[in-house]
Amino acid sequence: MKRQASVLIASALLLSAPAFAQTTETLPTTPPAVDAPATPTPVVPDATLGAGTVIAPEGYTAVPDFSTVTAEQVQGIALNGPAGESIGQVADVELGADGAASGLIADVGGFLGFGEHRVKLGFDQVRVFSNADGDMVAVSDLTKDQLKAMPEYVSPET
Template sequence: MRAGILITLLAVSLAAAAAVRAADDAVAPPAAKVAPQGSIAKEPAPPPSVTVIGARDAHGILGRDVRSPTDEDMGRIVDAIVDREGTVRAAVIDFGGFLGVGSRKIVVDWNALRFGGVASKSDSVTLELTKEQVTAAPEYKEDTPVIVLGAAGRLQPWDFEH
């Protein structure tokens, strides 16, 4: 008789435990929607904005030939330099040499470049400086202070100390 009572108590305990567990599952939200304790559930990021620029309104400049106003070869644009705010400040031009031998890179003020006739990849950019000015410009080397060649009175010092 004692064994019968124990079996009955065990059966009742198991039934009660199953009922409690079923009640907990019904009350709790699905696990996928529950954020970890102490964190805030994040909403999905909004889609990015889209801007459409017409093919006639914008063109890439890297690799473009650079010419003087008198149509002298001034090199080609190989890089652009931006400040901390993302404003384009200057262009790096690979100048001189023949087939890459003897050439050097110089930096020119962005405002000294004219992009009027760049409708096709074969069109060049005009640099408002003379060949003599460009020849006398110091060479650009990465990880050294940048010396920017530009028209007189147009340049502002860059303050990167902050």
């Protein structure tokens, strides 16, 4: 008897539910004329940058001269790969004998600081971009797997 009551209640609920009619819509054969969104401008600093082209993230422009930023500004910024995916984080800036920045040190992989692979990226392998708010991001055309295959960075002894 309880089972029959349950079936009757379920049937009543289904029958009392609102019915949604399906509507069909004819789509126009040609899309309306609209301004196309601006495509990111590729930045090709030189022919040696990995596969060749690094595209600036939307709203960002390339930092043309690395001497205009400090190490503190780039430490901890995201390192993105060729498809815009996060592949690591900038840990530090390496300085050359002349005191000028010679490359970025990046942590790749790992989780919560464990298992990270630290590599040095020359400025022919990575570009830094900033937006109007001063936010920065580093972009490389190397993949996470390519970075993990690079030799581990060892800090020079001072």
